[in-house]
Amino acid sequence: MELNELYREVILDHNRHPRNFGRLDPADALANGHNPLCGDKLTVTLNLQGDVISDLKFDGNGCAISVASASLMTEAVKGRDRSSVSAMFDKVHALLTQADAPSTDLGKLAALSGVREFPARVKCASLCWHTLNAALANADAADAAAVSTE
Numbered sequence: 001m002e003l004n005e006l007y008r009e010v011i012l013d014h015n016r017h018p019r020n021f022g023r024l025d026p027a028d029a030l031a032n033g034h035n036p037l038c039g040d041k042l043t044v045t046l047n048l049q050g051d052v053i054s055d056l057k058f059d060g061n062g063c064a065i066s067v068a069s070a071s072l073m074t075e076a077v078k079g080r081d082r083s084s085v086s087a088m089f090d091k092v093h094a095l096l097t098q099a100d101a102p103s104t105d106l107g108k109l110a111a112l113s114g115v116r117e118f119p120a121r122v123k124c125a126s127l128c129w130h131t132l133n134a135a136l137a138n139a140d141a142a143d144a145a146a147v148s149t150e
């Protein structure tokens with residue numbers, strides 16, 4: 001099987017059977033993401049233990065790329081701390097936008113490398129990461145709010 005074909009299988013599988021699909025309740029943080037170019041809408045909920053994303057889920061509606069990317073992301077970041085997640089996002093972003101970006105250390109996320117041949121779909125693939133970052137920022141804001149009301 002050629003690599004491109006393998007990558008396509010991974011995307012199709014994660015689109016048909018999204019991992020970590022749903023919402024955490026209660027959740028430490030929630031964020032909504034919207035990609036108006038395509039109509040993708042995602043919600044990410046997560047729980048933190050200190051600096052580590054101990055659990056996260058996503059739900060929503062979108063194209064195959066947006067759903068598969070979110071599913072792959074939840075598997076990749078669960079159990080990781082913020083700095084490691086941030087470094088991973090940088091690598092994924094490079095993978096999506098740079099023709100010669102390495103896919104080392106990215107595991108199944110490397111399946112998204114085919115997206116860079118379709119620039120209009122880059123926002124579909126990166127929506128979940130921006131939504132995750134927004135959820136992490138919301139968690140910080142909730143912490144700050146909790147402190148300020150005491």
Ligand code: ZN
Nearest residue numbers: 038040063124
């Ligand atoms: Zn899309």
